[in-house]
Amino acid sequence: MSFNPVLVITKTEKPAWYQSSARFAKADNRTAVRQLLTTIIPYLALLATMGYTVQNGYPYWFTLTLGIAAAALFARIFILFHDCTHGSLFSAPRWNRNVGYLCGILTFTAFHDWRRSHAGHHITAGDLDRRGMGDITTMTVDEYRSAAPLQKLAYRLYRHPLILLGIGPLYYFLLRNRYPSPGAKKIDFISVICTDLALVVIWLTAGLTIGLRTYVLVQLPVLIMAATLGIWLFYNQHQFEGVYWARHEEWDPWRVAMEGASYYRLPPLLQWVTGNIGFHHVHHMRPGIPNYRLQECFEAIAELQQVKPLTVRKSLGSLRLNLYDEKQRTLVSFRSLKGH
Template structure:
């Protein structure tokens, strides 16, 4: 009997009984093989433009020109930083390069750029793959989601905190700065020595890079560039993660009824983005494909999607109709859908 990919089921919590996968799932395994040349090209076409944008922003700040021009360049740089985060995400799954060593090395390099510790984030993210859409296993690598019953039974303070957390200003605005500048500076819940050392090493490297850049161009220039770039990239990244699992028609279930294939096909969105945005987001919009095959590299997700007809049965989430997802706040177990307050 075939079972779900171990990478997607990593979790220390008790999991539901593993179920047999449909016959077409085995066809996805041929897309798991990484291509080092494609991976190297992705590294180059992501890091080189990002570095060039930093040089341009440094020039605009030091020349005394309009800061609005710097911010305009920061928007583009943030988009490239989102792409770099997707490469970091592939390294977490060991899917960018064939070599585990290369994935770990570049995982740390990308982690410094995106202010995210490699091993610590890997720990929580793999738990997310084993627990997403499972109402009894929330709390790892996901966005805080309450059921309507839980919300109604909570204290006024908890309800207020939840309302504030789910507001766009906090979730996408303050949340981005909090997560990438503060939250990821400390180890996550249930982590072990390996993950804690990853946090420490990443923090030291971030400080070292900041000191070197500040020494070269000045603290003011560094802050005027780094702060908007990490904030915008963080907000874009959180939005992508939000719409991947918070949309109309999404699937959630209690532990005993949780099905990994349904969780992937119905609990993860197919975010049908325009080609440029799809490239900048590293094909992560094919999120149902990613959850069905976490070891498939980002540069092969579309290839897999095009080759297996059943994957196209997912109703796409467009850029326009995805905006309505922000109003969804609570899971109504009676209606089996996300609802507004």
């Protein structure tokens, strides 16, 4: 992403165009309900159909084909959950909480605990001195060079695509979300316990009805595909060529929104599945905008359109960017360190 002087804003100054985005941070309850109905009902119907195919001896590849559509809807449910944690899906906090818990159970994620850690991500994104709050672990070049051999090996393994997009997503949704994140408050503990108990009830019910084998053959591949898509999206939202990072004393939250979060331009179907989250710079600029108004806001404010889009093809190259070079102010690959 090239540097744009129009988007240079101090920590305290809010740009004039920012005020015009406020009108988009208003929920439309009818739209929210429609999104829920057109996402959760088809998702549950697909799971039921997949279960039917397993129990009646259909080829498993057919079940997995249905699973691709179910995984897409799983990812979309998580976007609705994400909006609820920001209090933006519905106009009433009570409904955001209740629906957030429901979507959290469906996506194996505790509402209050994830809401707090995700809020931490929003207030620390792009800050080199406050890394580690709901982000992809990223070392600077100097940190990597001074690290012990085992630390380097662990970091290289962590950043390897097979771990980052393979084992990592499954671990995060299936295991990591089963216990509170660091710094959890009482309400966060309660949300984790409630979510875990709800999942136990689902597992027990499945075991007594369709059988655990059927449940696993249906839910596990859906979870794996959806989790991989989710981590891939999150990775590309903050790990791309030209991304903005800075030490805390120089850290600028407006540059974080406009240069530290991507505009990931996706094909129409993927844009629908991912709830417009590709307009991630708009989301970071004003997190209170619901997913169904992000594109509307983007199209209404010229300054938001000045951010260079990240295409699907270009995003594939972001996986080779593993370290942040503070001197060059850019992400670089492990390979770039050879000979230096």
